[in-house]
Amino acid sequence: MSSHRLASGGLVDRAQPLSFSFDGEARSGFAGDTIASALIANGVKLVGRSFKYHRPRGILTAGSEEPNALVELRTGARREPNTRATTAELYDGLVATSQNRWPSLRHDIGAVNDWLSGFLVAGFYYKTFMWPAKLWEAVYEPLIRRAAGLGRAAGAEDPDHYEKAFAHCDVLVIGAGPAGLMAALAAGRAGARVILADEDFRLGGRLLAERYEIDGKTGVDWAAQVEAELASMPDVRIMRRTTVTSVFDHGQYAAIERVNDHVPVPPEHEPRHRLWKIVAKRAVLAAGALERMIAFGNNDRPGVMLASAMRAYINRYAATPGRRIAVFTDNDDGWRTAADAHAAGIEIVAVVDSRAEPPGEFKALGVKAITGALITHVHGTLGVEAIDVIEHGRTTKIECDALAVSGGWNPAVHLTCHLGGKPVWTEEIAAFTPGTLPPGMHVAGAANGALTLAQCLTGGMAAGAMAAVECGYPMASIALPRADDEPASITAFWRVKESRAKAFVDFQNDVTVKDIALADREGFSAVEHLKRYTTLGMATDQGKIANVSGLAILAELSGRSIPDVGTTTYRPPYVPVSFGAMAGHHRGRDFRPIRLTPSHRWASAQGATFVETGPWLRAQYYPRADEKDWLETVNREVRTTRGSVGVCDVSTFGKIEIEGADAAVFLDRVCANTFSTLSVGKARYALLLREDGFVMDDGTVARLAPERFVMMSTTANAVRTMQHLEFCHQVLWPSLDVQLVSVSEQWAQFAIAGPRSRDVLRKLIDEKYDVGDKALPHLGAREVTVGGIGARLYRLSFSGELAYELAIPARYGDAMIRAIMAAGEEFGIAPYGTEALGAMRIEKGHVSGNEINGQLTARDLGLGRMVSGKKDCIVRLCL
């Protein structure tokens, strides 16, 4: 049995012991532990060093709001820095390492910063590293970053994969504490499609950490019973280990699911994390509340812990942070910790209450109560050894090995603010509660400022039922479970003025009361300025513990009221989200889909080098064994094409069919040049301009029938051109009788160019079609058949030679290229890639793709004369 594990109780599975290591030392825990609870059970207090002063730090909380206990989890390529030990589930063989210390956690050279702290006050960097300016990037910043740090990234490619997923529901319930469970139950019983998401691996929220009774059962049993009912409902989905991080417009929510962080290696084909986009008609926010600290001297020593966290470790994990515990509180909650620790047989040396009159309910407890008193100082460096208590001006030193602190509760209003809602100060509970809510969101329970159990159950039920009704379901009949409201009075108290040692407000950024006072003195007294100047509320915890205390202290120091000071902006995400999850499968080769041409397989077999053009992979050139570099290859391809015949896959060009009685009128309007005069069986170069007169795209339009045209656009602009034509058709001239359809994917198209190209074609095109100069002159276009298959033949040249483009349904593309190569063998045909294509275009003086960059007009490209003088187009005005 580990030194600080209680003999009985808790929700850990004592039948499943797990071994793990922290900083190389072997430790043991149980299934159901977090790293933090297992470390506490092992008697470990010191778990990290702070960001700036390298102060020794312990575990402050039992949840995702943890500012201190950040560890590097796992090793090698799977090493993950800044993992909160308070949420990381223990598994057998887990390896965790402390951060930001050298050479070791107990003896950290960087701790010298603590002695230099007189210099390292808020704004130190801004004031000190001012000049010479060029040294900032080269010298100062790298040095500061190395000294003030968090964990190290793995430095190797992540071997795991991550994915994105989508879900839709009627009611999204965020948080599975008493309010969330009731909301899910009410909505579920009404028949709504419900998603219940909770960041913990076990449902119940604070019920797991308290000794509450509901309906005559323990809170834990009640939660399990509700969970069982929810799990039996076909339209209710329970998402564990899932934190809803962000609220977006129109009922969209982002959530991060830690699918496999609780196992050593994710099972094959399973992701580590999954990033959810949840679309919900209604949401019930039941995210609970976060307990806050009080600022007093050395309040950051390992062993100082939030009172609620201490209760969680004792009740849920049967692990005690100390054997002789003191409590410091300004509200009734601290007393509950004393009562629970007392019940677990742990000695309570004193309960220090800043109020003169503590609640009567706890008098029977029989622990030493010091009321109207404050803790000014914590003794001990690597762990709490004693506290100084000041009572009526007299200071007493009391020995203890752990200290629980409760400064009151801050409702987790974060998600209510993501669309611009501002929380409002509620004097009754001395905390900010939700203000204007995002459309479709209800708030219930502690998140709504209803801090006590019966209120949570009532509020949750009402919100869940209301949400379901708003989605069109009937009001569910559901009995409210029996439970009592526990005492919860508070007289908010923020800082102990009598303290001389550093009194921390933001533990993660080492911001003290003094720093806030300095910021205020120097004029940074707007709350957003305070944040930027002192870094209060930044980094991985985003000030979940610190923010409200910080602004309350600022209010006190500057003689303003708390609502007057206001809060900083709560931005998404609520908890850190891994980059892997944001990228999902879109990394490396899978960054975006790759499109392959119909001749790709054949070209690969030829040993072609490929190049990305937009989403396409096109053959760049076809090197031969005896060629020493790409230039030699490209020169040969050009020479062969110019001298005999070459073939190039041009299927990537956009192809748009334009049909209808007004098709010609439409083309006249969308193109800079005229098409109504184009005769059937002919093609013409086409220039498309944007509304501002700049060139949007170029290509070719062929008239296959009086009312049927096909437009070929460039590869890069195929999508944009289609969108533009849709715009012209639907928005500008909806009365024109014309239909558009993109057929880019339907046709494989090959350019066959060079003096022998007609000879090659003659062998391919079915006999009955004349491909002679008369029947198919320059810029001719006609429908033909190849082996009985309908094809289109255009006599187009972008390379200055006799040249054709042959289009055939895409599924025959592979066969076609092989047939072309076979037919051209006797003429020495060579396939050519995009390099040779570009070279020949430029030699001909033709516009090349790179010139259509949105910055050139027709005149810039030497095409000014093409722009029809009769056009109602802006270009004419520009010219």
Added chain:
Amino acid sequence: MRIPCPFCGSRGNDEFTYLGDASVRRPDPAAPDAMRAFHDYVYLRENPSGLHQELWFHGSGCRSWLIVTRNTRTHEVSEVKLVGRGGEA
């Protein structure tokens, strides 16, 4: 954001492309002040705080151009309709 497409129902905004103000009308190129009118048509847009009629293209859906009435302060979408039913500009 989500946009209720008249054909496809409520869809995520990643399926749509934004163009801008739907209230601008292409001027008559034959008008004497066509140069100035076209300049304004191409370059000048209001930037209202509040209701805004704007063009969105449902490119990953039905390929319709839509006129979406959106509150630029709240992103609330109050009306979505197909363009082109009001005759030519």
